[in-house]
Amino acid sequence: MRIGTRRSALATTQSGHVAAALTEKLGVETVLVEITTDGDRSQAAGTPLVGAPSMGVFVSALRDALLAGEVDVAVHSLKDLPTYATEGITLAAVPVREDPRDIVVARDGLTLGELPPGSKVGTGSPRRVAQIEALGLGVEVHGLRGNVDTRIGRVREGVLDAVVLARAGLARLDRLDEVTEVLDPLQVLPAPGQGALAVECRSDDAATIAAVAALDDPATRAAVAAERSVMAVLEGGCAAPIGALAELAEGDDGPELWLRAVILSTDGVLSVRRSASAPLGDDPAGWSAAGTALGASLAAEMLVDGAAELMAPHDSTSHQSARSAEVHNA
Known part of the structure; x- marks a missing residue:
């Protein structure tokens, strides 16, 4: 089985990991096929993604190779996938998710709050920029691109503090x-x-789809379906200041999905936050649809609360006099 992947170490x-899981579960032989994406090329050239149609730039070349029959499977970081179907x-498959939280690597072992x-x-993420600014720590946030070594290297070199x-x-x-x-959500x-991976196949390759489905984790798929549904309704890409996290919990009447989401102005002064939960039912096959519905419902409430206004540019002076819209719904 030929597995298409970006060339980076990560x-x-x-x-x-996907290849090893397929070999372990199915006994199939696998080979990694490395493909350079537009996102990799722009990153190597130092071209900023912000302000460009960035969602999908790390994905399209892998999908082209998949559709051309050059690979049988494509593996992506799920957060890079566009929210619309292709x-x-x-x-x-959406395998079991790694811990989705953000982390800090800082000089002298410091936390974000301990930095002077x-x-x-x-950070290269507008989402992180807005939420760090919202904490009011007085730090200067600088744009950053590159692989893990490059980013952490900026701290080791003393160019950045964290x-x-x-x-x-x-x-x-x-x-x-x-x-x-590790930053608290x-x-x-x-x-x-x-923190989640996406394993894609050609839609007409029923045998490979059936085989790869052995890696799917219904709880992870439901959680990311809810989070991506929020983003889809809010019409945000990875350049939009949107955060979301869904987690599975055991309720009184069975499994439930708890979802939190935020959208912020780019400077973090204005925000709309909401949370909600929904039962998933006893059949894991229906969990993804339940997650999608929960995310769409929550995002619709956020739009009513003013989320659409935060998607447009704001005058920074007006931000200072505006009151942050903090709405919580259990």
């Missing part, structure tokens, strides 16, 4: 010993789908 490690492509005002914190990354990436690279803080919500 991507090949993630795809290697003709000829089936999401065959004026410290330089690096960087904020996804914990899942460092976990898969076996580098959690470099983490100085109450402070910084992760990106929709963060």
Whole structure:
């Protein structure tokens, strides 16, 4: 089975995990096929993704190879996938998710809150920028691109005091010993789908779809379906300041899905937050649909609360006099 992957160390490690799982569960031989994406090329050139149609730039080349029959399976970080369906492509499996939280790698073992005002914190994510600004710590947030080594290297070189990354990436690279803080989702919500992998197949390849389905985890699929449904309704890509996290819990009447979401102005001054829950039922086959419905409902409430206004540019002076819209619904 030919598995398409991006060339980065993290991507090949993630795809290697999928390959190992397929071999263990099904006994099939696998080979990784490395493919360079538009996102990799722009990242190597230092071209910023913000302000460009960034959702999917790490995905399209892998999907092209899949549709051309050059690979049988494509493995992506799920948060990179566009929220709309693509003709000829089936999401065959969403394996068990890594911890979706964000982490800090800072000088001298410091946490984000321990950094002195004026410290330089690096991240390439508008979502992280807005939520860090909302904490009011007085740090300076700087744009940052590159692979894990490049980003952490900026701290080691003294160029930055800290960087904020996804914990899942460092976990898969076996580098959690470099983490100085795991950020509480109450402070910084992760990106929709963060920490999860997407395993795609050609829609007409029924045999491969059936085989890969052995890797699917219904709880993870339901959670990311809810988070991505929020993003889809809010019409946000990975350049939009949107965070969401869904978690499975055992309720009085069976499994439930709890979802939290936030959308912020780019400077973090304005925000709309909501949370909600829904029962999943006894059949895991229906959990993904329940998650999608929960996310769509929550996002619709956020739009009523003013989320659409936060998607448009705001005058920073008006932000200072505006009151943050904090709405919580259990």
